[in-house]
Amino acid sequence: MEYLFRKWDDIKNILRYKYLLIFCDFDGTLTPIAKTPEKAVISKNTKELLRKLSQISDCKIVIISGREIKYLKNKIQLKNIIYSGNHGLEIDGYGFKFKALVSKKYKNVLKIIKNSLINKFSDINGILLEDKDISLSIHYRLVNKNNIPLVKAIINDAVLLYKKNMDIKVKNGKKVFEIMPPIEWNKGKSVSQILKKQQNLFKNKNVYPIYFGDDTTDEDAFEILRNKGITIFVGKTKLSKAKYYLKDTKEVVKVLKCILEIRK
Numbered sequence: 001m002e003y004l005f006r007k008w009d010d011i012k013n014i015l016r017y018k019y020l021l022i023f024c025d026f027d028g029t030l031t032p033i034a035k036t037p038e039k040a041v042i043s044k045n046t047k048e049l050l051r052k053l054s055q056i057s058d059c060k061i062v063i064i065s066g067r068e069i070k071y072l073k074n075k076i077q078l079k080n081i082i083y084s085g086n087h088g089l090e091i092d093g094y095g096f097k098f099k100a101l102v103s104k105k106y107k108n109v110l111k112i113i114k115n116s117l118i119n120k121f122s123d124i125n126g127i128l129l130e131d132k133d134i135s136l137s138i139h140y141r142l143v144n145k146n147n148i149p150l151v152k153a154i155i156n157d158a159v160l161l162y163k164k165n166m167d168i169k170v171k172n173g174k175k176v177f178e179i180m181p182p183i184e185w186n187k188g189k190s191v192s193q194i195l196k197k198q199q200n201l202f203k204n205k206n207v208y209p210i211y212f213g214d215d216t217t218d219e220d221a222f223e224i225l226r227n228k229g230i231t232i233f234v235g236k237t238k239l240s241k242a243k244y245y246l247k248d249t250k251e252v253v254k255v256l257k258c259i260l261e262i263r264k
């Protein structure tokens with residue numbers, strides 16, 4: 001990966017004339033990771049920046065996150081952008097209205113797992129279950145370090161059989177486990193679908209994707225877009241499929257500001 005600002009002069013020239021499709025993850029990309037998911041705050045400044053970018057012709061914003069769309073809309077409150085929530089299992093906005101169909105059986109399994117976790121975690125502090133209707137997040141950021149192996153063992157135990165039967169899929173993120181439907185769908189597939197639709201809508205334009213993300217679930221999107229546009233990992237790692245990196249969320253805001261300046 002290369003530091004994005006080291007290549008900025010070249011990139012600036014690409015960004016000047018294309019139809020930009022800017023994908024931004026939410027937690028850890030637009031907002032610093034918070035101690036609890038409810039505490040994540042998107043600054044007024046960043047919101048205003050997204051609003052201005054969304055009003056530029058030939059520029060479209062997509063917010064893509066593991067969160068529910070309901071949550072994203074509520075936090076960002078912008079109309080003419082595309083929201084992709086639940087890791088791409090839901091898409092809404094600008095010609096899109098999509099929610100992955102999941103079976104009754106899956107929903108039942110999700111409920112069983114949730115209830116069993118509530119039960120098993122009753123005497124461990126710091127676990128937060130985020131019920132996102134078609135997926136379930138188990139956050140353990142606030143759990144005492146000494147209890148983490150136990151927490152992981154409990155989760156593994158609760159999902160083992162269902163995972164084996166392919167009733168569910170389990171993904172790890174930053175201090176979170178995600179229980180998802182057992183379908184071939186992820187942020188990469190969602191990005192691909194949104195990109196294709198935009199390319200169809202704007203055939204005469206050169207639709208150019210840019211993707212900002214910070215977590216393991218963003219890797220599928222980095223892979224899909226690697227040779228199609230600009231992929232940017234946010235944070236510290238050497239193991240990402242993105243082509244570029246930025247150090248933190250502040251630098252993401254800086255890049256968005258630069259794009260606004262170029263396109264104003």
Ligand SMILES: [Mg+2]
Pocket residue numbers: 025026027028029213214215
């Ligand atoms: Mg993230």
